[in-house]
Amino acid sequence: MSRTTRTVLPPRLFALADDLSGAAEVAAALGLRGRIVLGPATAPPRDGESVVLDLDTRQLPPADAASAVRAALAYADGGVVLKKIDSLLRGNLAAEAVAYATGARGVVIAPALPVAGRTVREGVVNLHGTALHATDAWRAESGAAPVSVGAALGGVPTRVVPLATVRAPEPALHDRLRAVVAEGYHPVCDAETDADLDAIAEAALRLGPGIRLMGTGGLAAALGRRLARVAQAAGAGAGAGLPGRDADRSTQADRHHPTGTDTPGSARADDVSPAPGGTPPRPLLVVVGTAEPTAVAQIAQLVAAGARHVPLPAHTLTDRSTRPTLDICTGVGRVPHGVTVVSIDGSHAVDPGAARGLVVGLAHAVAEAAHESDLVLTGGETARRVLDALAIRELLPLDQIHHGAVRSRTPDGRRVVTRPGSYGDTDSLLRIARALRPGLAPPSGRPVAPPVQPAPLGEPT
Numbered sequence: 001m002s003r004t005t006r007t008v009l010p011p012r013l014f015a016l017a018d019d020l021s022g023a024a025e026v027a028a029a030l031g032l033r034g035r036i037v038l039g040p041a042t043a044p045p046r047d048g049e050s051v052v053l054d055l056d057t058r059q060l061p062p063a064d065a066a067s068a069v070r071a072a073l074a075y076a077d078g079g080v081v082l083k084k085i086d087s088l089l090r091g092n093l094a095a096e097a098v099a100y101a102t103g104a105r106g107v108v109i110a111p112a113l114p115v116a117g118r119t120v121r122e123g124v125v126n127l128h129g130t131a132l133h134a135t136d137a138w139r140a141e142s143g144a145a146p147v148s149v150g151a152a153l154g155g156v157p158t159r160v161v162p163l164a165t166v167r168a169p170e171p172a173l174h175d176r177l178r179a180v181v182a183e184g185y186h187p188v189c190d191a192e193t194d195a196d197l198d199a200i201a202e203a204a205l206r207l208g209p210g211i212r213l214m215g216t217g218g219l220a221a222a223l224g225r226r227l228a229r230v231a232q233a234a235g236a237g238a239g240a241g242l243p244g245r246d247a248d249r250s251t252q253a254d255r256h257h258p259t260g261t262d263t264p265g266s267a268r269a270d271d272v273s274p275a276p277g278g279t280p281p282r283p284l285l286v287v288v289g290t291a292e293p294t295a296v297a298q299i300a301q302l303v304a305a306g307a308r309h310v311p312l313p314a315h316t317l318t319d320r321s322t323r324p325t326l327d328i329c330t331g332v333g334r335v336p337h338g339v340t341v342v343s344i345d346g347s348h349a350v351d352p353g354a355a356r357g358l359v360v361g362l363a364h365a366v367a368e369a370a371h372e373s374d375l376v377l378t379g380g381e382t383a384r385r386v387l388d389a390l391a392i393r394e395l396l397p398l399d400q401i402h403h404g405a406v407r408s409r410t411p412d413g414r415r416v417v418t419r420p421g422s423y424g425d426t427d428s429l430l431r432i433a434r435a436l437r438p439g440l441a442p443p444s445g446r447p448v449a450p451p452v453q454p455a456p457l458g459e460p461t
C-alpha cells in the first residue's frame with residue numbers, strides 16, 4: 001500500500017514595516033521563505049509563506065500612517081502578525097501602535113535589538129548602555145527622544161515585563177504575559193540578549209489567536225527561529241527557509257558580535273548578476289541617502305578601493321529644471337570595477353524640512369543609471385524612492401552581508417542591497433560592494449581626498 005508523505009509548512013506570517021530597509025531587515029531576520037512587497041498590500045500571504053510589507057509610512061502624517069496600518073491588517077488572514085518598529089523608536093510609532101492594537105486581543109512588544117547594542121531594561125530603550133533619551137540618537141528628529149517605550153506608544157496602555165520575569169523558568173513569562181493581556185494592557189518586555197527574545201517569542205506564540213507581536217529585527221529573528229523549529233519538527237525540514245539559509249548564517253555571526261561588527265559571509269558566484277546578453281557584470285551603483293556621520297568614512301573606503309564618487313549638489317535635486325542626470329561612465333567606458341557611489345553634496349546648509357524632496361530628487365537623478373545597475377541603497381526612504389522610480393514592486397530576500405545589509409533579487413534578476421542609514425561600521429559599504437563584486441580591490445593605502453560631507457537630511461532609517 002502506498003503512503004503519501006505530506007510536507008507541513010510553517011504558519012503563514014505577515015509583517016508590516018514603515019520603511020523599506022526595515023522591511024528587508026525583517027525579511028532576512030525571519031529566514032523563512034517569503035517576499036518583500038512594496039505596499040500597499042493586495043493579497044494575504046500564501047500557506048507557508050512570509051510576506052513583509054513596506055507600508056512606506058515613516059514620513060507620512062500620523063493619521064495617514066495609522067490608516068495604512070489598518071488597511072494592511074485586513075490581509076493578516078489569521079496567521080502570525082508582526083509589526084516591525086524602529087529600534088530607536090522613531091517614526092509614527094504612537095499612531096501606528098494604536099491602529100495596530102485595535103482589534104487585537106493583545107500586543108506583545110519587544111523593541112530590543114541586541115546585535116546593534118540596543119537593549120530594553122525597565123521599559124527603557126538603552127543604546128550601548130545609555131538610556132535613549134540621554135543620547136544624541138534623535139539629533140535629526142524634530143522632538144526629544146521618548147523616556148520609555150510606553151511613552152513612545154502614546155495611547156496604547158502598557159505594562160512592563162521585567163527582565164527577571166523574562167529569564168525566569170517557564171511558565172512564569174507565559175503566565176505573566178497572559179495576565180497582563182487579561183487586564184487589558186499590552187506587555188512591554190525587557191530584553192538584552194537573543195536568548196531573551198527567543199523566550200519572548202516562544203511565550204507570545206503560546207498565547208494563541210488574537211495576539212500580535214511588535215518589535216525590531218531582533219524579535220523577527222527570534223520568531224523565525226521558533227517557526228523554523230516548528231516546521232522542522234512537523235517534517236518540512238530545511239526546505240522552509242531561504243535559499244542556502246544564508247540569513248541564518250549571518251544571524252549566527254551577528255550573535256557573536258553584539259555591537260554589530262560581525263563577520264561577513266562568503267560571496268557566491270550567483271550573487272554577481274550578469275547583464276543581459278552575457279555581457280560583463282552590470283555596473284554597481286551605490287546611493288547614499290543618509291546623513292549619518294559614518295557615511296563620510298564609508299564613502300572614503302569605497303573611493304580608496306577605486307570607486308568613483310559623484311556628489312550631487314542639493315539645490316539641483318529640488319529644482320526639476322536643473323536636476324542632473326547621472327552618467328556612471330567615464331570618457332573611456334565604465335568606471336574602475338564598475339562601482340559608482342552617489343551622495344548629496346552637503347557643502348551648504350540644507351533645510352531639514354526639504355529632506356523628502358531631496359530624496360525624491362536624488363532618486364530621479366539616479367533612475368536612468370539605476371535601470372542598468374545592481375544597487376546598494378542606504379536609508380529606507382532613499383531605497384523606496386529609487387525602487388519606486390524603477391517601478392519595482394517586489395523583492396526576494398537572499399541573505400545578509402552584515403547585520404541590516406540585506407541582499408535581495410529583483411524580478412528581472414538584478415541584486416539590490418538595502419541598509420538602514422544608521423547601521424554599519426566604516427567599512428560597511430566596502431564590505432557590501434566586495435560581496436557583490438568579489439574582484440573589487442581592497443583599499444589602496446594611498447591618500448584619498450575626503451568625500452564631500454553628505455547633506456544633513458535628517459532622514460529616519
